[in-house]
Amino acid sequence: MQNKMRRRRHNLILWSLAVVLLLTSFFDAFSSVGLNRRVFADTTAEQLLTKCREALSWKMKASGVTTEQELLDAMAARAGRSPEDWYVLAMAKMGLKLDYTKYANALFEVCKDPEPTDVEQYRRYLTARAMGYDDIPGTVPEKLKDKGIMSAIYRGYAVAAGRASSSFVYGETQSALIALKLADGGYALMGETSDIDVTAFVLQAYGALLGAQGKNAAGAELMAAVRDGFAVLGKRQSADGGYASFGTANAESGAMVLLALAAFSDKDIAAEVRNSVDASALIAATDRFQTAKGGFAHALTDGVASLENDLATAQVMCAYAAYASYLKGASGRLYPVKAAAAPVEPTTQKPTEKPTEASTEETTAKQTEASTEETTKKETGASTQETTTKGTEVSEEETTEETAEMSTEESAEGSTAETEEETRESTTEETTVVPEETTTSVESTEISSAESTTEAITEENNPSAPTEETNIEETEEASSTSTSTIRWIMTAVVAGLILLAFLANLFSRRKSKLNYILILIFGVAALTFIWLSKITMPEQATQKQQQSYLERLPAQGEFRIEISIDQRVEGEEMLLTPRLVTVSADDTVFEILDRVTKAYGISIDYTKSMVGTVYVRGIGGHAEFDRGAGSGWVFLVNGTLATTDAGSVKLSEGDVLRWAYTLDLGKDVSP
Amino acid sequence: MIQVENVSFTYAGAARPSLSDISLHVAPGQFVLLCGPTGCGKSTLLRMLKPELTPAGERSGRVLFNGNEIGANDRLPKIGFVMQNPEQQVVTDRVWHELAFGLENLGVPSDVIRRRCAEIAAYFDLEKSFEKDTNALSGGEKQQLVVAATMIMGCKVLLLDEPTSQLDPIAANRFFLWLEQLRREFGITIIMAEHHLEEIFGEADRVVYMERGRIRAQGTPAQVAWEMLTVRDAFAAALPTVTRLFFDAKTRKTPFVSLREAKGAPDYAQMVDEAKKTLTSASGRDAFVSRENGKRAEDPAVTLSDVVFAYDDRSPSILNNLSFSIPAGACTAIVGGNGSGKTTLLKVIAGLATLKKRDGKVKFFGEKQADRQRISFLMQDVTTLFTEETVYEEIVAGVKEKVEQGGEGFIEAFLKEQGFEALTAHLSQHPYDLSGGEQQMLGLTKLLLRDPQILLLDEPTKGMDAVAKESLAKLITEKTKSGVTVVLVTHDLDFAALCADYAAMLFRGEILSMERADRFFADNVFYTTHKNRALNA
Amino acid sequence: MRVYLHSRTWFIYFIMVIAILMSIRHPVLILIGLESGLIWWKILGRKLRAGHVFAALFILGALAVANPLTSSNGATILFYLNGRAFTAEALAYGLLFGAVLVVTLLWCVILSELMTTDRWLNVCGRRFRKTGLVLTMVFRFFPLFTKQWQRIREGQEALEGGSPVGWKETFRMTKRELLCMLTWSLEHGFVTADAMLARGYGAAKRSFFNRENYRSASVGVAILLLAAFSTVITIAVRGGMEAEIYPYVKIHMDAAIDILGFAAFFLLCHIPMISYKVLREERRMRS
Incomplete structure (x- = not known):
């Protein structure tokens, strides 16, 4: 009897303890979600987009509206004539699915302006492109009429966006811009001292041109100009990371520089060029211009942001949205860039028929105007970025790898099918970074927003494109x-x-x-x-996320190092071009290598001994002893050849890690 | 030792005084028994003697303890007080701690406590149960523990307020014997208020009979008995059976206060014959039982076949292949010792959810399923039924439609019908303010209002005085006359003899015998009514 | 009564072990905890039944599967479930947490077995004797009240003629039971208070009946326990014995400092078992 009672009492205590434990465990599970670094939710991209939303909500409150659609319609009254166009660009870049008809119609009305300036018309054209429209009524200048730098910039951009008629035009536009380069490598409206805003703007145009043509077509001159431009920006970056124009630190200049950074994809420019500017510091500095209400101020008053400014807010929004887009791997350009066609004759503007252009950025090849507009409108969803990128990337690959025959002769529908498949084939041969960009839109929309709605939209996009559908089906199967x-x-x-x-x-x-x-x-x-x-x-998403994880802003206890993998073969590009990755203090070199190769899809072969030392036998298919008895992989830290195994070396802030394939036991590898 | 001088006491806010001009003198070593009907002021008087427990109110007169007057704010741990319910008096969870509790309160150092505990345990033979859980003790053991825990503090006077009211007669007997031993060996003064006078009446040195706050009679037991019997006081029914049985109003001899005394008398045999004659002639029935047993059982109300029940697979079964039937329209008394399973049997019949897992069949009037609404079960602890603020609400709870149909004064009429007029005076009181017997009445009222077909009563006479017991017996008889089946589980054999038609003995989970009550009690030698014991030569 | 270990020593022993297990969730520590827990199980005479093993495995499995469904931290994504990433690291964390829970439950049972009511009273000791009294009364009243609740339920059921059907009925019944219970416990409390007064409560400053005279060994054991505990805690605070799960599973158990920590915890768990006299006493207590 006594035992039974004792047991009962004990069981009671036990069960109440168990309940308490379970409760705390649930709290712990949920809190650990917050305590641990959120790998995928709080990447820099998300932070930037959050700030865009904050700014937008400020603008909505200031305009007395409650939804973005209302804001858009309210701003339509001033379409084409005020800096509020930047808001439209920002909203489009943020991926908001809005109905732009009202704004567009207002814009078109303005475009019929009898005496527009070049710049204005270019700008309006680009705004229309950003909203998803192909063209504007009224005239868009074909040739430069005035010699100002702004019109050159806009022309460059417009050309890249599709107002090009031939590659000859590209070259001409480019040279015009390069010619305006100042001695220090920058650009200005007038005078010999380069101006941040203008330089940044020129770089944006360069980015667009580069994206439209591809590196090889663009030429070495452009690349040099880009490098010089970034060098200038890098030199002129303030201590706090921001930029000043005419002595005043302001938000717009920073925004423009950020836009310039976003305008280039990672394949276009080398990491060292990009790293001339400290992007994270710039972002941090620009953040300081955000007021308590969410908008951005033009400048700081008494060290604090208090007075919101429309242009500043809109431009920062554009910059953040664009950079976020870039971080996510999509196109960071404000305006969609038209894929480069093969040699074509000048066409009049008919928004629908471009049979000779492999317009793979439009995922369908619908012929009716209505449906085009429909699909283009839908493209303003997140999927647009992907498919656009895909289109442009794909076409880049195409033009670099294959000849143009493939794309030209086929009819729209047929061609899309084959180009899709071909591009997939072609890109899988490449061992570089982004094979996943050719995945179908299903996959890619998963990355950007894991919501089935986007999926639905994408599928809506392609109801009559059998190729797309079969592709989707195939992958799903x-x-x-x-x-x-x-x-x-x-x-x-x-x-x-x-x-x-x-x-x-x-x-x-x-x-x-x-x-x-x-x-x-x-x-x-x-x-x-x-x-x-x-x-x-x-499958593919993991790599994408791993990459963005590697490129995240370092948190407490983490820092950035530069890593590159060089198989040192003449004429071949490095397996992994130098790039900055974020690592934590107790990651060994091997762990970093493992992570990076996994993220970028590079194969790696290694052995781990019983005592724990690691020996890397091969990277990216290049194995040891492939090129002689003394050949194999070694790594250098800050130029010094490592003597211990990769599993026992840890790095510190700013180190440069280089894996190189040596032919002579490391003696031939230069620091 | 204790002197009560003209004490009157009125409870705070009460209309009339509870004690009026009480004077009492208790010499050291005496055993004083306070008796009287419910509400006569016995408990109040006892509480006057213990200053910590004296209730709030107006007091006049003096109480002296060893010559010193007891003030209201005094603390007298040397006077021990034992209350009714042993469950409510045990404070700690271990026997040793219970013993040590009082000493701890007095600030006695630890080693002294240890010695005292050892002493007491050795003396009361509590060594085996020293480490026991107090929850595991039986009621009687608990009450003994309370007394031990009080004695350990070195009490010279022990006040007991109905200490056996919650105990069954066997445990009560044991308790009294034990108390006697204490008294004899230590010479402590005992003042006890009791209803249950059967065994203790003869042992007292002095008996004080109180009524309505006054002392009606004082003296030796014989003296008081003589007074009550000659005056034909209603309370004479509470006197021991022997006293009542062998009292001859004509000869007016000194009444006997115990069976031994009676048996020792030279003319015992004649007395027995006389008594038998009286009983037979008075009612024309069989001498030893007060009930007429003309009833024949028709359809059995409840039939149990091979019922086996255990609380879980590892404990021994409480009901072992129990098979018997309860006749309809009659009162069946089920008697048996502690732990024989009587309460469990009732629960099985009532079909309580906790007892769902049992083997065997229970049939009601030949049907498997019973109309649960027509079975009323009055459990041992009546207070488990009380959920309302006033007695009236308590009665009315759950039967509102019936009351409304009955119209004005329905409740009062109903109470009168059942013989519970005493309750009408308390309709606006809180149920817990009623006395034990009144609470039982209230519980019964609640059940009877639901018009049951089968009435199960578990120890209904706990805490009742003799008068109340008689009225309850009358009620049961009336109910059986009107066709209600009554199953009565009780330890109180005298009460069972009063109202049972049939009696069955439950022993270790089995029904041993079931027969007509008169035969049953006549056949038993030990486990039988006092009357039988007295009249069996 | 001479005992080998003071109740407070036992108490802090358990607190230490459970605290370490719950805060430093390292697989090796969990294994050590499991192993010593099972030894205690044996000492206390309890058998390891199949039911226990199955229940433990169930907890482990359920948590292992449930955690990835609610938490998407972790770098290795196995697949996406309804848009949420199901990562291998979250699975590992679930397993780890399940193991922590199981071992903690085990130790809690051991705690409740070893810490009898007498021991709890002595933990309060002379210093907190009033708290000790309250604790004793709780131990006394809890089973009493539970039994009474049961009786009330039976009484109400008997009155109503059946157990409640449906949630409305059950709610009403429970409300009634609660009211009944409240009143009853108040009344009960009054009488108990009277009984306490009758036995001199409040007459003088309460003393404490000390039944335990612990041997001096107890102090030594307590010191050893504290030393081991502080070693483990210091090592953990300084970064040893880390079992990182997010974002990559990295369990440190090779470094010397880790091994030292493990040894210290092993010692901590086994110290009271070292003296066979202690074990003998426990066995005797329970037979």
């Missing part, structure tokens, strides 16, 4: 087998758990029918959940 494998595994796990619970109940002293019912309910609920939920495979 490919992954459906693994999806169902996962489902079966999960079912097995749940079955195992049910069995365990059942046995536990069976063998316990105090059986109760209630437990069995609970087990049954749990089982049914779990199975329903498993078989009705959506499972997608993250």
